[in-house]
Amino acid sequence: MxxxxxxxxxxxxxxxxxxxxxxxxxxxxxxxxxxxxxxxxxxxxxxxxxxxxxxxxxxxxxxxxxxxxHPGEMRPLPGQAISFRGASLPIVAAPGRAVRLVDDRIEVPARDPERTPARLAAFLKHHARLDLVEASRRHAARLGLAHGRITLRDTRSRWGSCSAQGDLMYSWRLIMAPPGVLDYVAAHEVAHLAEMNHSPAFWVQVARLYPDYDAPRRWLRTNAQNLHRYRFKD
Structure with missing residues (x-):
């Protein structure tokens, strides 16, 4: 065998x-x-x-x-929906060359629909970077500390990490979660700039940055599989 x-x-x-x-x-x-x-x-x-x-x-x-x-994997294409900042938005084919957020829908180029998943991934990564950079800077400023480089990855085992050098890593799929969940993960990782552990002192720092952190932690435990169900690569 x-x-x-x-x-x-x-x-x-x-x-x-x-x-x-x-x-x-x-x-x-x-x-x-x-x-x-x-x-x-x-x-x-x-x-x-x-x-x-x-x-x-x-x-x-x-x-x-x-x-x-199990919800099963889904390849996002026109006619389906995708989660963006906590809302399920329809994917609509439209004229143009770029993915756009229009009102309560996400418009994708009608041409070459097989490229839609890759285009959506680029769109999500762009907005994830904007939101995570803003949240990281805001939380770091509250602690009076500076973070290092911010990188985005498609990780399954963790939503974020902080290196000993202060560099931050996040899963770009956080942009599909409600904004408060993304903000909590940023607060969690920035708190490691002050405490590189998960001691009681660390959670004091997290609570300082995001007082009601239990709710987004529960949301991630319950909904992680829904964020990972979307398949953007062949």
Whole structure:
């Protein structure tokens, strides 16, 4: 058996899953990713492929229920909608060469619709940079500190980070969240300029910059998978 092997369980619907061995695992365990719906079955040492598939068959209905709860990936195209600053806005094909925010919709060039996802990603990154630079500067000024370089990435494991040199990194997908959520993440990372840890002293700094930080933290825990469901690359 090849570890990392992809297998298909028959049924309605069929289930794609990945078999993964772990020397530390003591039993079979299943995980359905909240980000992309990937199903991973971890095997303990000495378990066979046959045993793994038998276990998966026993848990097939449980797997299907969890997959059904996952929103699934979406490639944003005209006729669909995308989240922008917390609002679900329709994507509308229109004349012109640039993506534009017009009233309560996002207009994209009607020409070459297959390029729409890439165009939307560039649009989102542009606005994410504007909002995150402004928020970072504002929070840093309140602490009387200076931050370093700001970079944007498409990260899944974290929404932001602060280096020992004071450089800030953010996920540009934060522009799809409500403004208060983006502002909280900026406050969180800027607070690390004063406290490079997550000690009680650090959370005092966060509360100083964003007093009601529990609400946006809960929002991110609940809605992270919705921000990551959009697929902008082939």
């Amino acid at each position: 090849n570890m990392g092997e992809q297998v298909l369980l028959s049924g309605d619907p069929p289930i794609e899953l990945v078999l993964k061995a772990s020397a530390r695992a003591r039993r079979f365990s299943l995980r359905v990713s909240r980000l992309d719906g990937r199903v991973t079955l971890t095997l303990p040492r000495g378990a066979s492929r046959r045993q793994a598939l038998a276990f998966a068959e026993e848990k097939a209905e449980w797997i299907r229920r969890h997959i059904a709860e």
